[in-house]
Structure formats: C-alpha cells, structure tokens
Amino acid sequence: MGTVYLATDPHERRVAVKVVRSHLGWDTEFIQRFRREIDGARQVPPFCTAEVLDADPDHDPPYLVVEYVNGPTLAEVIDQDGPLTASNLHALAIGVATALTAIHGAGVVHRDLKPRNVLLPPGSPKVIDFGIAHALQSAGRLTAEDQLVGTIGYMAPERFDARLGNDVEPSADIFSWGAVVTLAGTGHEPFDGGTPMATAARIVSAEPNLDGLHGPLRDLVAEALDKDPARRPAARDILDRLLQPGAAVPGTTVLREQPVLKAAVDGVTSRYAVPRRRRRRWILAAAVIVALLGGAAFPFLTERRSTVASPPPPPSSSAPAPAAAEWVGELQQSFGSAEPVHLTFALDADRGTIRYPRLGCSGTVTVTERTTEKIALTERITDGPCTAVGTIVLWPTGPTTMLLDYKPANGKYTARASMTKR
Structure with missing residues (x-):
C-alpha cells in the first residue's frame, strides 16, 4: 500500500503515518473506497483498533494518521x-x-x-488494518483481475471463486x-x-x-x-x-x-x-x-x-441529588506505571470527585457528554502535583464495573483503568 512512518504530533505524542503510494492517488475507485474505509474506521470504537486521528485521501500522496500501538503482534x-x-x-x-x-x-x-x-x-x-484490503482490491494498477489482496492462509474459500462476486461479507472474517x-x-x-x-x-x-x-x-x-x-x-x-x-x-x-x-x-x-x-x-x-x-x-x-432509550434528563433542582458511589481501580499509564484511582461519582450525576492517593492528588470531575454507551468528564486537579486538566471517558460494563479512559490536556500519554464499585 505504501510506507508507514513513526512520527510525533505537536504534543509529542507518537503516531503512525501511513503514506499511500503516489500512483494510487490517481485511481478514482481506490480513493473512493479508501475514503469509505476511513469513514468506517472512525465508526469503530477505538478500544479494538488503532484510533484514526487524521486522514486526507485527496492529498498527494494520500495519507492516514492513526494511534501508534507499541507492542508485538x-x-x-x-x-x-x-x-x-x-x-x-x-x-x-x-x-x-x-x-x-x-x-x-x-x-x-x-x-x-x-x-x-x-x-x-x-x-x-x-x-x-481492517478495510484497507478492500480499498487496495480496487487499485487496477496494483492488482490484476486474477489477483487477490490478503493473506492466503486466512482467506475464506469464497474469496477464491470469482463466480461469487467481489463482495466480502462478515462471514469471511469469521473464517x-x-x-x-x-x-x-x-x-x-x-x-x-x-x-x-x-x-x-x-x-x-x-x-x-x-x-x-x-x-x-x-x-x-x-x-x-x-x-x-x-x-x-x-x-x-x-x-x-x-x-x-x-x-x-x-x-x-x-x-x-x-x-x-x-x-x-x-x-x-x-x-x-x-x-x-x-x-x-x-x-x-x-x-x-x-x-x-x-x-x-x-x-x-x-x-x-446499546440502542435502548437515552438516559433520563438531569434531575431538577427540587429533586434529590443522585447517591454517589465510590469506584476504585488501578490506572495503567501508557509509559508503564500504575496508580490507584478512587472516583466518587453517580452514573446519572453531573459531577463528582476523584483522588489518586499514592500521588497525593485530588480534584473534581464534571460531565461534558453523556450517551447510552459512555460518559465523558473533564477532570480538574485542585490539590497535588498531577496534570491540572484532563479528559476521562467512562464506559459502564455492568452494575458494578466500568472501564475508565484518561487523556491529559497536553495529550502526552494515555491511561486506562478497570473500575469496580465498592
């Protein structure tokens, strides 16, 4: 497809830059499919893939910027x-x-x-790299009619039979x-x-x-x-x-x-x-x-x-405040160290408090977005040496468990914790 570079963004965060071969930029069908694959990738929750950070299929050459994943295959x-x-x-x-x-x-x-x-x-x-093979398959200058893009040992049998057409269904991924x-x-x-x-x-x-x-x-x-x-x-x-x-x-x-x-x-x-x-x-x-x-x-x-109904609106000033619960977990930071984290927060509340006991930091969290699948919070540290402002996303997974994603405002690292309700 091209060349992949390890790069840093203006916040010194490492990213992977995939630069497509220049001649593919002139292939109209490739660019259309490449654009669709980028749009599709943006719809996939970033927990399971390298998150798409930027892309320009119309640039010469086309490129894609994704989260750098530092680990073996x-x-x-x-x-x-x-x-x-x-x-x-x-x-x-x-x-x-x-x-x-x-x-x-x-x-x-x-x-x-x-x-x-x-x-x-x-x-x-x-x-x-899901979907990229679909875009490459259209590139006439790269593949002939009797050639396939993929890895033979993991390709479904229907992909070897042209009589079945060019569409690849989810069942091929199951194979x-x-x-x-x-x-x-x-x-x-x-x-x-x-x-x-x-x-x-x-x-x-x-x-x-x-x-x-x-x-x-x-x-x-x-x-x-x-x-x-x-x-x-x-x-x-x-x-x-x-x-x-x-x-x-x-x-x-x-x-x-x-x-x-x-x-x-x-x-x-x-x-x-x-x-x-x-x-x-x-x-x-x-x-x-x-x-x-x-x-x-x-x-x-x-x-x-979930596609169930949206959560109810915040309670009026006359209604009692939601009862806060304490959530505890170990925050695993991208540079290696793990720190205990205590979050006092009701999932239907607008604000709560957070504490990192070993670091001696504490502060507040305020809801900025709430959907049926996640709750986004702004964290502000008011006491201690920790980064002053950051973003937290909570992903509830059950009545007493949730996943916590954290990014500081400077974007220099990420962190994740598995939280349990006390």
Whole structure:
C-alpha cells in the first residue's frame, strides 16, 4: 500500500503515518473506497483498533494518521513463545470475537484478519488494518483481475471463486477468526499446504487440521471454518458460546484466577438476559482481550453499545441529588506505571470527585457528554502535583464495573483503568 512512518504530533505524542503510494492517488475507485474505509474506521470504537486521528485521501500522496500501538503482534508472540496455553487461548478467542462484533456492528468488514493484524501492547490489544484490503482490491494498477489482496492462509474459500462476486461479507472474517485461533492454539495454520497455491487448494476443498485444539473451542473453530458462509456463526454468536459455562477447556483457570476478566464477562452476560428480539439490536462496544507478553496475561473489560432509550434528563433542582458511589481501580499509564484511582461519582450525576492517593492528588470531575454507551468528564486537579486538566471517558460494563479512559490536556500519554464499585 505504501510506507508507514513513526512520527510525533505537536504534543509529542507518537503516531503512525501511513503514506499511500503516489500512483494510487490517481485511481478514482481506490480513493473512493479508501475514503469509505476511513469513514468506517472512525465508526469503530477505538478500544479494538488503532484510533484514526487524521486522514486526507485527496492529498498527494494520500495519507492516514492513526494511534501508534507499541507492542508485538500475535504472530511475533507465537513465533517466540509457541502456541498459547489453553486459558490464554480461550481469552484471546473471546477478545478477537469481541473486536469483530464491534467492527461488524459499525458496518465494516475487516477483510484481512490475521495474526500480524492483532497487536498486543501492555495496555490494550488492538485489531488493526481492517478495510484497507478492500480499498487496495480496487487499485487496477496494483492488482490484476486474477489477483487477490490478503493473506492466503486466512482467506475464506469464497474469496477464491470469482463466480461469487467481489463482495466480502462478515462471514469471511469469521473464517479468518477460526484460522487465527487455530494458529494461536496449535502453532500451525489449519490449511497449510506448504505453498500459497497448495494452501488455497486446501482451503477450497480439504478439511482443516485442528490437531492441538480441544473441547468446545475446537467445535466452534470447526464451524467457523465451514466452506459454506451461511453455516458459519456470527461474531455475536461466537461470543455467546464462548461465555457459556463449560465453554473453556476443562481444568483451565481462564476466569477463576483472573478476577478482572471474570468481572468483564459478568458485565457482558448480565446484559444478555433479555429477549432475543431486543438482543439483535445491541452492538458490542469493547473487548475482552488478553495481551500475551512474556507469559503474562493482562485481561481487559468488555462493554457494549446499546440502542435502548437515552438516559433520563438531569434531575431538577427540587429533586434529590443522585447517591454517589465510590469506584476504585488501578490506572495503567501508557509509559508503564500504575496508580490507584478512587472516583466518587453517580452514573446519572453531573459531577463528582476523584483522588489518586499514592500521588497525593485530588480534584473534581464534571460531565461534558453523556450517551447510552459512555460518559465523558473533564477532570480538574485542585490539590497535588498531577496534570491540572484532563479528559476521562467512562464506559459502564455492568452494575458494578466500568472501564475508565484518561487523556491529559497536553495529550502526552494515555491511561486506562478497570473500575469496580465498592
């Protein structure tokens, strides 16, 4: 596609600048698709991808600026450490399925999901580069009619049959999910034939090699790798089944010894207990992903975007103020250090207080935006050496859990915490 540069913005924040090859800027169809993919990427919650910060498809050359994600790819982790343990594999399967649910819910198809497009930084794993293959596929100067853009071992069989048309459906991403989970759990691709042509032939006509996968996860991966797109489960259905009791391999401790991950799963499943006709309207809006670095597992919360009615208006001056609750968590900062954070805040209130006890800082938070999925706050530190002004976004995930994202006004770092209600 072009060249990716590591750069810094005026606030000294590191970003990735993707500069498209100049000759593609003259391809009208490519530019139209590139613009659509950028618009789609902006609709995907940034928890599951490298957030789009800026883009200009009409510039010469076209470019895209995204959040810089400092971490290895899943492929690099597998190459270095081998297949994941059963517990970590189950959690990773949940995380990638969660990201796909959010991506598909935003009306986007990834089209090139593979281990090298799953990044595992210390703070928040990311699924990157979705949709770019779609834009590249249109570039006549780059690809001929009989060429495909993608990674052979993770491409669905329908992509090799021109009679089925050029449209790629979400079910193709599900096939890729099955191939990614197979590699993560076994160390080999499910249809590896030794050469690209042999691999493509096996994808179209052979059964997958799932040796090394076990239990319900193996069955689910086999369904995801079905030749018929109509028989593959949707990303949301995969999540439902992965979160069912007994879905993990017997004997693993994917939830029992990871209380934060368990809280995230509880937050998701508590919202599943609704009639199926309502459930179809919901869109998942955060990931349960485990970052696998040096054998350590870092669980993250999940949450979902809902289309239910907007929250009620703030109470009038004559109504009693909402009862404040205390939320506690560990704020993991992008430069490595973790700090305890205490937030006193009612989710339907307009303001609250915040305290960082180890840093000796405290201040106030004031609501600036409230939607059905998040609450944006302005933080002002009134006592202590911490950054004076910052932005906090709260993502409720259940009655007693939520995710907290923080950015200082100077934009020099980010931070995230999994918060629990006391």
